Amino acid sequence: MRWENLTVESGGNLPRDAALFGADAVTTRTFDTPEFRGITFHEIRAKSIVNRVPGASRMPFEWTVNPYRGCTHACVYCFARKTHSYLDLDTGLGFDSQIVVKVNAPELLRRHLGSRRWLGDHIAMGTNVDCYQRAEGRYQLMPGIIAALRDHANPFSILTKGTLILRDLDLLKQAASVTEVGISVSVGFIDHELWRTVEPGTPAPERRLDAVRTLSEHGIDCGVLMAPVIPFLGDDPSQLRATVRAIAASGATSVTPLVLHLRPGAREWFMSWLAHHHPYLVRRYERLYAEGAYAPKWYQRRITRQVHELAEEYGIGPTRAGMPRRIPAPAEPALPEPTQLTLL
Secondary structure: OOOOOOEEEEOOOOOOOHHHHOEEEEEEEEOOOHHHOOOEEEEEEEOOOEEEOOOHHHOOOOEEEOOEEOOOOOOOOOHHHHHHHHHOOOOOHHHHHEEEEEOOHHHHHHHHHOOOOOOOOOEEEOOOOOOOOOOHHHHOOHHHHHHHHHHOOOOEEEEEOOHHHHHHHHHHHHHHOOOOEEEEEEOOOOOHHHHHHHOOOOOOHHHHHHHHHHHHHOOOOEEEEEEEEOOOOOOOHHHHHHHHHHHHHOOOOEEEEEEOOOOOOHHHHHHHHHHHHOHHHHHHHHHHOOOOOOOOHHHHHHHHHHHHHHHHHHOOEOOOOOOOOOOOOOOOOOOOOOOOOOOO
16 A cells, blocks of 8 residues: 555644544645545544444444544435534545544553453443554554453453455454454345445445455354445345345354434435435435434334345344354344444
8 A cells, every 4th residue: 555645644634623533633634646636634643532422222232442533434324423513524435534533542552451440341442433444454443452452361342344454354353352342244135236336435245345355264252234225226135135145155154134223413414425326216215214313113124124035044043243252142133223333
């Protein structure tokens, strides 16, 4: 990966107030290499890295670590877009191209895990933005993070759309030998035309499933979060069957479907995309999501039932993917609540 022609500004200009980042200072970097042209990185030394999940009593995990904010995966449906507004940054193209990097994340985490007050609870990663997005190839924060968790035998899980996780395979194996490690890869569909338009910055679905296969072959159990199932574009029975069949062929230990949800921030961006690419569906979406961010329960139940039946047919279980083994998997995943595990 080439990182020549860097432009560096100390103090940060987007936004100018470093306090918005929860840091004392910001270093802003831009560069003109083809694969990163138009992306700006705001390097910060964060003040904290372990975050408590709001409404944790209803979640399968209570703590998260997010080394990045913003994501070059550029998924048009990403629920985390709204969080960029808290930094006075744009939730559309800005979310895709203005990336906050917590460069001191590994050292902060190691210090936190060593505190007498820390009880060794499970830590989830990738539940906000992807910790294996393209920037990770340059900043390499995850090896230090995983090493800290390994050294403290602290249970953790990772949810990702990034194949870069294979770089850290040896570290993951070491961690799995001393603590509970849950890995899940997100693959909502295998339709290439749909992938190129809604997830333009991600590896292709088959490459993600290759990563699942590699992890499984090396003794790392890996589930698939089949998310999002996109109404009227990715929910045809033949599409669901093709996706579950591919997931089963990858050696995934589980498959968990989640229907597209459209929170404020993501909803506006997704509907704008829909109006441009599939204008005939706009009214149908307005009706389907008339009650809020989530599709009606009858629709969610239908998709869940279809996927679970297909999973049984192809020999994989409908457990909650990417969660540590000590968390029991319900026979039928609960319908989404506003604080449920959310997609990248």
